[in-house]
Structure formats: C-alpha cells, structure tokens
Amino acid sequence: MRKFGLIGYPLSHSFSQKYFSEKFRKENITDCVYENFSFPSIDVLPGLISSQPDLVGLNVTIPYKQQVIPFLDYSNDVVQRIAACNCIHIRNGKLFGYNTDVFGFEQSLKKNLQPYHTKALILGTGGAAKAVEYVLEKNGISYKIVSRNPLVHSKKHIGYDQVSPSLINEYYLIINTTPLGMYPNVEQCPPLPYDSLSPRHYLFDLIYNPDKTLFLRKGAEKGAVIQNGAQMLVVQAEESWKIWNEVNS
Numbered sequence: 001m002r003k004f005g006l007i008g009y010p011l012s013h014s015f016s017q018k019y020f021s022e023k024f025r026k027e028n029i030t031d032c033v034y035e036n037f038s039f040p041s042i043d044v045l046p047g048l049i050s051s052q053p054d055l056v057g058l059n060v061t062i063p064y065k066q067q068v069i070p071f072l073d074y075s076n077d078v079v080q081r082i083a084a085c086n087c088i089h090i091r092n093g094k095l096f097g098y099n100t101d102v103f104g105f106e107q108s109l110k111k112n113l114q115p116y117h118t119k120a121l122i123l124g125t126g127g128a129a130k131a132v133e134y135v136l137e138k139n140g141i142s143y144k145i146v147s148r149n150p151l152v153h154s155k156k157h158i159g160y161d162q163v164s165p166s167l168i169n170e171y172y173l174i175i176n177t178t179p180l181g182m183y184p185n186v187e188q189c190p191p192l193p194y195d196s197l198s199p200r201h202y203l204f205d206l207i208y209n210p211d212k213t214l215f216l217r218k219g220a221e222k223g224a225v226i227q228n229g230a231q232m233l234v235v236q237a238e239e240s241w242k243i244w245n246e247v248n249s
Helices: 015-026 042-051 077-082 100-109 127-138 214-221 230-244
Strands: 002-008 032-038 055-060 087-091 094-098 119-123 142-147 157-159 173-176 202-205 225-227
Touching: 002 015, 002 042, 015 032, 015 230, 055 230, 077 094, 077 127, 087 230, 100 127, 100 230, 119 127, 127 142, 202 214, 214 225
Parallel strands: 002 032, 002 055, 119 142, 119 173, 142 157, 173 202, 202 225
Antiparallel strands: 055 087, 087 094
16 A cells, blocks of 8 residues: 655645545545644654655645755755755655645646736745745746745845835735635735735735635735635645656656
C-alpha cells in the first residue's frame, strides 16, 4: 500500500485528504491511501518518516511550508528561490522538496487576469505568500506586501494602516494569503478600505472554505472580479500527484 499525507497544524479542515480519497475512489486506485498528520512541531517529521515505511509523498500546509526546508535532502529551484515547500516526494528515505502552490496559483490567477492588472497588493507574509510573489515577478506584476508587522526599511512592505483609498485605486489586483475569513471565523476579513474597490479590481483569496469569504463578498459588492482558492488547490494537488508518480522527479 502506497501512503500519502498532509502535514500541518491544525488540520481540522483538510481539502487534500478529501480530494485524494475521492480521486482514489473515482479512478479505482486501490493501492493508495491518504492520511492527515497533524502535529504541533515540525521536529516530529523525522520520526514520522521512519515510522511510516510506506509513505511516498506529503503535502505541506500551515505553518510548516517554510519550517520544513531544513529537513529536506533536496530542494528544486523554486523551493530554493522562495524558501517555501508544500510537496515532498520520499524516495529511499530521502526527502525531495517541491512547490506546487506556484503552479496552482499561476494557472488559477490567469483565468481572470487583465492587461491593467499590473500592480498587486499581497496580504500576508507566510509560505503561500512566497509562492504568490514568485508568480507575480514571473509575470511582470509589481507588488507591495501588506502585513500587521511590516519589515522596517523595506519599500515593498507596508502596514494595513498605509493601505489608503488612493493606494487601492492604484493597485487593481489584491491577493489574500492570510487565514482571515477562513471557516469557522467567517466574519473576519483583512482591514482594507473596501468602499474604494471598483469593477476593475480583481480580488483573489487563497481560502476555499467558505466559497466566498467576507473579503470576496465585499469585493463583489463593488463589482470586483473575485476568485477563491478552490481551483488553485485542485491544480496543485494534481501537480503533487504527478511529482509523486515520476520516478526521477
């Protein structure tokens, strides 16, 4: 039996386990199983690997996309560039790290991207934000990073108190990588001047549960194009599956 799984903490609502379990059922894949591995410290990872000899691949989620890096025996170019890993292929006890968030986000983002979406605000600074930065740079989209604790002396980092109506009118692409608004805290949202949004704005939320976060609902009320993280997750999951099944990936 080939075993796959998700590491993170907490894992009360896992897209990956449900998705892969359904995939195995629909495609009549009977020799594979997908499990959640929830633990409060990344230091548990080596013990998990040694105790699970059938483990072939892992997805990595909050808060370990960056913390897992030192445990990898190999990192591909994207992981080395952005210092965030969300996919691990285990071969002969060695951990090979990849980032499928990049591919998933880029494919999903492009669906509604317009020529005037040349400047973006990235809300949050975690591992997923690193993937977003990579994709924006690849596509020639300039950006600012918005966080509660912005880096001092960095022109790219600003606080939420600096997101003014005039800034919103300049940055038509806004991407939420924070957990604000995720179930069960559905009445939370990033503190932005939402009244300044317009139909030219494109709001992308990496959250998939609920389908429409308060962040997206506020955007829709102003006519903005909105997109949640569901399609991104499907694309990155299939990319993970591809990696796990390539012998020399």
